[in-house]
Amino acid sequence: MVNLKKYPLVWKYFVLFLTFTAVTSCQKHFSPSRIEGKKIPITASQEMDSTVDRVIQPYRAHIEKELSEILAYNPETLDKSKGKWQTNIGNFMADVTLERTNRVLKLRNLPLAQVCILNHGGIRSILPKGNVTTRSAYEIMPFENSAVVIALKGTQLVEMANYIVSEKKPHPLAGLTFTIRQNEATQIKIQGQPLDEKMTYFVATSDYLSNGGDNMSFFKKGLETIDVDYKIRNILIDYFKETDTVRVKNDIRINQE
Amino acid sequence: MKRRDFIKKTSASTALVGITGLGLSSFTTAQTKHITILHTNDVHSYIDPFPADHPKNPNMGGVARRAALISMIRKENPNVLLLDAGDIFQGTPYFNYYGGELEYKLMNMMGYDVATIGNHDFDNGIEGLLTQLKIADFEMVSANYDVRNTALHGHVKPYTIKKVDGVKIGIFGLGVELQGLVDKKNCKETVYLDPVEIATDMAHELRHNQKCDLVICLSHLGFSYKDEKDKICDILLAQKTKDIDLIIGGHTHTFLDKPVVETNSEGKKVLINQVGCYGLNLGRIDFYLTDSQLTSEGAAIVVG
Numbered sequence: 248m249v250n251l252k253k254y255p256l257v258w259k260y261f262v263l264f265l266t267f268t269a270v271t272s273c274q275k276h277f278s279p280s281r282i283e284g285k286k287i288p289i290t291a292s293q294e295m296d297s298t299v300d301r302v303i304q305p306y307r308a309h310i311e312k313e314l315s316e317i318l319a320y321n322p323e324t325l326d327k328s329k330g331k332w333q334t335n336i337g338n339f340m341a342d343v344t345l346e347r348t349n350r351v352l353k354l355r356n357l358p359l360a361q362v363c364i365l366n367h368g369g370i371r372s373i374l375p376k377g378n379v380t381t382r383s384a385y386e387i388m389p390f391e392n393s394a395v396v397i398a399l400k401g402t403q404l405v406e407m408a409n410y411i412v413s414e415k416k417p418h419p420l421a422g423l424t425f426t427i428r429q430n431e432a433t434q435i436k437i438q439g440q441p442l443d444e445k446m447t448y449f450v451a452t453s454d455y456l457s458n459g460g461d462n463m464s465f466f467k468k469g470l471e472t473i474d475v476d477y478k479i480r481n482i483l484i485d486y487f488k489e490t491d492t493v494r495v496k497n498d499i500r501i502n503q504e
Numbered sequence: 505m506k507r508r509d510f511i512k513k514t515s516a517s518t519a520l521v522g523i524t525g526l527g528l529s530s531f532t533t534a535q536t537k538h539i540t541i542l543h544t545n546d547v548h549s550y551i552d553p554f555p556a557d558h559p560k561n562p563n564m565g566g567v568a569r570r571a572a573l574i575s576m577i578r579k580e581n582p583n584v585l586l587l588d589a590g591d592i593f594q595g596t597p598y599f600n601y602y603g604g605e606l607e608y609k610l611m612n613m614m615g616y617d618v619a620t621i622g623n624h625d626f627d628n629g630i631e632g633l634l635t636q637l638k639i640a641d642f643e644m645v646s647a648n649y650d651v652r653n654t655a656l657h658g659h660v661k662p663y664t665i666k667k668v669d670g671v672k673i674g675i676f677g678l679g680v681e682l683q684g685l686v687d688k689k690n691c692k693e694t695v696y697l698d699p700v701e702i703a704t705d706m707a708h709e710l711r712h713n714q715k716c717d718l719v720i721c722l723s724h725l726g727f728s729y730k731d732e733k734d735k736i737c738d739i740l741l742a743q744k745t746k747d748i749d750l751i752i753g754g755h756t757h758t759f760l761d762k763p764v765v766e767t768n769s770e771g772k773k774v775l776i777n778q779v780g781c782y783g784l785n786l787g788r789i790d791f792y793l794t795d796s797q798l799t800s801e802g803a804a805i806v807v808g
Contacts, residue, residue, distance in 0.1 A: 275670065275795055275796075276715065276717055276795070276796040276797075277537055277670075277671050277717040277718075277793035277794060277795060277796060278717065278793060278794065278796045278803070279718070279749065279791050279792065279793050279803035280536070280792055280793065280794045280803050280804065281790075281791075281792040281803055281804045281805075281806065282775060282789065282790065282791055282792070282803050282804070282805045282806070283789070283790040283792075283805075283806045283807070284762060284763035284775060284777060284787075284788065284789045284790070284805075284806075284807045284808075285762060285763075285787075285788055285807070285808060286759075286760065286761060286762065286777075286779050286785045286786075286787055286788075287573065287785060287786045287787075287788055288564070288784065288785050289553075289564060289565050289566065289569050289570055289573065289783065289784060289785060289786060290563065290564060291553070291563040291564075293569040293570075293572060293573055294569070294572050295566070295568040295569050295571075295572055296568050296569075296571035296572040296575065297568070298571075298613070299567060299568045299571040299572075299610060299613055299614075300568040302606075302609065302610065302613065303551055303552070303567065303568065303606065303610070306551075306598065306601075306602060306606050307551075307552065309601070310597050310598065310601055313597075313601070314597060385597060385600075391594065391627060454687070458684070474689075
């Protein structure tokens with residue numbers, strides 16, 4: 248049976264429903280009739296929001312203090328633009344990367360790396376003579392690249408040496424020496440020992456290069472990859488922290504006949 | 505004058521049809537809405553202006569200046585949407601030291617509404633991004649990064665809808681291919697989905713199901729790739745889809761002097777804009793909208 252008493256309630260809902268329908272159908276839709284677009288450069292003539300600047304201030308001051316901290320002393324300017332096949336800063340970076348990567352590998356009981364190759368383009372600044380700060384490490388290595396170790400067959404190390412010859416760039420190199428004869432790498436030695444093409448060697452590099460960066464395609468034939476999980480910038484910072492005076496080995500690694 | 509009379513009459517009769525017998529008369533005659541879209545991309549943790557002796561961008565950029573500029577524009581037109589197309593993180597020690605905390609804090613202060621995920625926003629891993637998202641007052645949208653199997657689940661949505669002065673605006677996000685660009689250990693189980701397929705679905709959903717008046721795509725796909733003509737980019741995205749009004753791009757650090765106008769798959773105009781990087785510029789797009797029933801097809805586009 249229909250309960251007559253309920254009618255007013257139903258009626259109330261019906262009115263509400265109608266109102267709702269009316270209101271929603273009132274919902275307008277808009278379409279663009281005119282669109283304007285431009286780029287606004289943010290220049291020195293634009294005033295600063297001082298409230299925002301006050302929020303930044305303590306962060307800025309802290310970073311400034313940290314980056315300015317003196318970690319070591321550097322007796323001679325290290326510069327990547329001086330040297331045909333190798334540079335003082337290149338030797339320095341490859342040596343430090345190899346040494347500190349091996350510290351991590353040793354702790355993990357993993358085979359040590361014999362060779363280190365980085366890329367010339369990845370050195371973003373000189374290391375000037377004088378005090379070395381945390382900022383120096385950021386300037387040399389602003390990228391977040393981390394060290395990795397790739398297991399390569401001796402044949403790939405031959406490819407690596409010939410890659411350096413054909414690129415004609417002083418890529419940072421450690422643990423590997425060779426002589427260029429008629430545009431070809433000969434007398435390749437690993438840690439002073441003649442290279443054995445059949446042997447497996449461990450090469451420290453950056454994750455960027457191991458992924459084929461700078462056309463280092465020989466890394467694609469890698470047999471194994473060990474993630475060192477150590478940023479190259481932090482390798483430099485940790486070296487500087489531990490060192491009083493920066494020492495660079497300027498032994499000849501690539502000899503041209 | 506005649507046109508005006510016609511408009512008045514039409515809206516009056518529409519009003520009558522709509523409210524028959526109920527006496528509800530909240531209808532007004534044709535109005536114009538003005539929505540200002542402000543946007544940045546690839547700010548990369550650049551918080552301070554460039555030094556005065558910088559060879560490329562001397563004394564340019566700086567968040568405190570951008571904040572003042574945005575406030576000034578808001579005074580002129582309060583109906584603003586403030587958007588960012590990704591790569592908020594990475595590039596200065598501010599990120600290395602604080603992991604993006606200050607970047608997000610300042611974006612909150614400036615009143616950012618929506619952002620999308622750039623490849624560098626994964627640089628401190630899923631956890632690093634999540635930590636900062638928890639303090640964000642803005643929404644993070646990404647439709648083609650499936651984050652269901654990561655800790656980001658629930659913190660990133662495919663799209664959002666904003667109602668500004670009665671105008672319904674749908675905004676969805678698109679991210680660049682992760683393979684080869686983002687370390688697996690950083691993006692973990694994030695799955696990259698095809699941007700064109702996803703954009704097609706999103707635009708349809710927002711335009712036709714959600715009945716949005718404007719559909720905006722926040723894209724970190726890149727503007728275009730000269731050497732890889734088939735690689736998906738904003739230009740191809742605009743051409744291959746429909747129902748998108750504006751693509752705000754990033755990733756390629758492209759400095760467009762003015763927005764680019766492309767033609768979509770049904771012959772309609774799409775605007776694409778990208779303003780370089782490092783907070784050197786602020787992009788501004790002004791939409792003037794009128795009642796759909798009164799607007800003829802297509803809008804006058806004035807760029808530059």
